[in-house]
Amino acid sequence: MSDHVPLWLGKPAPRYTSYPPATQFAAVTPARTPSHLAELAGSATPISLYLHIPFCRSLCLFCGCHQVITQRADRMAAYQVALHQEIKLVREKLGKRVVVSHLHFGGGSPSSLTPTQFTALMEALGEAFAFTANCEKAIELDPRTTAPELVEVLARTGINRASLGVQDFNPKVQETIHRVQPIELVRGVMENLRGAGITALSLDLMYGLPHQTEASLAETAQQALTLDPERISLFSYAHVPGFKTYQKALEDAGLPNDADKLKQERVMRQALVAAGYAEIGIDHFAKPTDSLAIAMQNGTLGRNFQGYTDDVASMLLGLGASSISDVPGCFVQNEPDLEIYQQRVAQGELPLKRVCFRSADDHRRGRIISDLMCKFTAELGDVSDLGDALARLVPYERAGLVRRSGSQLTVDRAYPMAVRAVAACFDRYYDAAKIASKVA
Numbered sequence: 001m002s003d004h005v006p007l008w009l010g011k012p013a014p015r016y017t018s019y020p021p022a023t024q025f026a027a028v029t030p031a032r033t034p035s036h037l038a039e040l041a042g043s044a045t046p047i048s049l050y051l052h053i054p055f056c057r058s059l060c061l062f063c064g065c066h067q068v069i070t071q072r073a074d075r076m077a078a079y080q081v082a083l084h085q086e087i088k089l090v091r092e093k094l095g096k097r098v099v100v101s102h103l104h105f106g107g108g109s110p111s112s113l114t115p116t117q118f119t120a121l122m123e124a125l126g127e128a129f130a131f132t133a134n135c136e137k138a139i140e141l142d143p144r145t146t147a148p149e150l151v152e153v154l155a156r157t158g159i160n161r162a163s164l165g166v167q168d169f170n171p172k173v174q175e176t177i178h179r180v181q182p183i184e185l186v187r188g189v190m191e192n193l194r195g196a197g198i199t200a201l202s203l204d205l206m207y208g209l210p211h212q213t214e215a216s217l218a219e220t221a222q223q224a225l226t227l228d229p230e231r232i233s234l235f236s237y238a239h240v241p242g243f244k245t246y247q248k249a250l251e252d253a254g255l256p257n258d259a260d261k262l263k264q265e266r267v268m269r270q271a272l273v274a275a276g277y278a279e280i281g282i283d284h285f286a287k288p289t290d291s292l293a294i295a296m297q298n299g300t301l302g303r304n305f306q307g308y309t310d311d312v313a314s315m316l317l318g319l320g321a322s323s324i325s326d327v328p329g330c331f332v333q334n335e336p337d338l339e340i341y342q343q344r345v346a347q348g349e350l351p352l353k354r355v356c357f358r359s360a361d362d363h364r365r366g367r368i369i370s371d372l373m374c375k376f377t378a379e380l381g382d383v384s385d386l387g388d389a390l391a392r393l394v395p396y397e398r399a400g401l402v403r404r405s406g407s408q409l410t411v412d413r414a415y416p417m418a419v420r421a422v423a424a425c426f427d428r429y430y431d432a433a434k435i436a437s438k439v440a
């Protein structure tokens with residue numbers, strides 16, 4: 001192991017939930033206007049739909065998400081109006097009810113919606129889109145704001161998968177990160193969800209936070225296991241204080257260094273694997289019977305903006321402030337500023353902010369990167385036009401971390417945390433300094 005560590009520890013690399021990564025997106029202008037809706041309308045297969053609900057009741061000091069902290073009902077109501085306007089606008093421009101096989105509510109905290117708001121949104125989506133009979137309908141929930149009345153409505157409107165933000169169960173860690181939620185609270189919400197028929201449940205855990213130790217994380221893992229989730233996402237804390245300035249507060253409490261983070265990740269991984277969870281890509285775990293584990297086995301595991309997915313749809317439509325659409329021609333991001341987003345849709349305008357048109361080379365490198373992130377192996381094809389990628393790989397090959405057999409590249413599965421750094425060798429836009437300061 002010591003041979004490998006210096007190579008990639010501390011090398012910042014994107015999470016590659018997209019390629020090109022979000023740092024490459026640039027302003028939409030009259031000369032750079034995407035035609036993603038035409039591509040979505042022409043899709044021969046069902047698409048995925050993502051809705052962004054930015055609101056959270058209070059700020060978690062580690063948060064790297066696009067969120068807005070408020071408890072003001074009028075702000076949330078104004079956003080609802082805008083979401084309904086955007087859904088209508090997009091439906092008109094699509095010219096038909098496009099078929100959807102995956103729906104995802106992300107945030108922020110979609111659990112900030114009232115039962116009435118959620119019901120109205122699902123009705124509007126049902127009018128604008130045609131959901132397949134077995135459509136996966138997933139939602140991200142903050143257990144602290146998931147009221148029993150909301151759970152009832154989620155089940156009634158067809159939500160069939162939920163992920164709950166936990167991070168850590170240690171009281172000292174929770175206090176430091178401003179995220180106090182005892183395990184009994186999480187257990188109660190999971191019981192409510194299961195009781196209502198929403199049984200596909202996932203927990204988000206995190207390492208690399210202040211006061212976490214290998215021992216405290218092992219305990220958090222055991223506590224999480226008592227909740228019997230179908231899936232667990234184990235995120236490495238991304239510290240980007242240049243981008244999210246409030247994260248600086250965590251420096252005072254002391255952050256682990258990269259070598260310590262590596263040990264923490266191993267403790268968690270070992271605990272989850274020992275409990276029978278299958279390892280999914282670099283940071284997800286699932287029961288062997290779960291669809292993500294089956295996708296991993298079948299080689300159909302994919303990557304989207306939320307992480308790993310068994311969603312095979314080739315196009316994604318994002319709705320709401322900061323959401324991203326993904327079609328073969330481009331990635332398009334909506335305006336992240338709430339007020340501007342609301343003003344633009346009120347004027348009947350698509351609230352597009354940034355776009356990244358994808359070249360054939362982007363697609364090719366994107367496929368290699370996605371295969372490495374999902375399968376730990378990739379077919380490189382003709383390597384002569386991959387620029388300096390192979391030269392950048394050399395140190396990893398010398399250390400035995402990657403193997404090349406003909407044009408097939410394979411990363412040692414014992415080092416999942418090295419995959420991002422290896423994938424970055426194929427990223428023609430890779431700029432370590434920019435990533436360290438900007439990308440979560």
Ligand SMILES: C[S@@+](CC[C@H](N)C(=O)[O-])C[C@H]1O[C@@H](n2cnc3c(N)ncnc32)[C@H](O)[C@@H]1O
Binds near residue numbers: 062065109205235238
């Ligand atoms: C949108 S939140 C989940 C829903 C809800 N807002 C909550 O926190 O319960 C998505 C997840 O992203 C992860 N996350 C947030 N900030 C992060 C960071 N800086 N580094 C790594 N993961 C982060 C957390 O695990 C969090 O649960």
Ligand code: SF4
Binds near residue numbers: 056060064108109
């Ligand atoms: S982690 Fe979740 S609840 Fe906390 S601020 Fe971020 S989005 Fe909101």
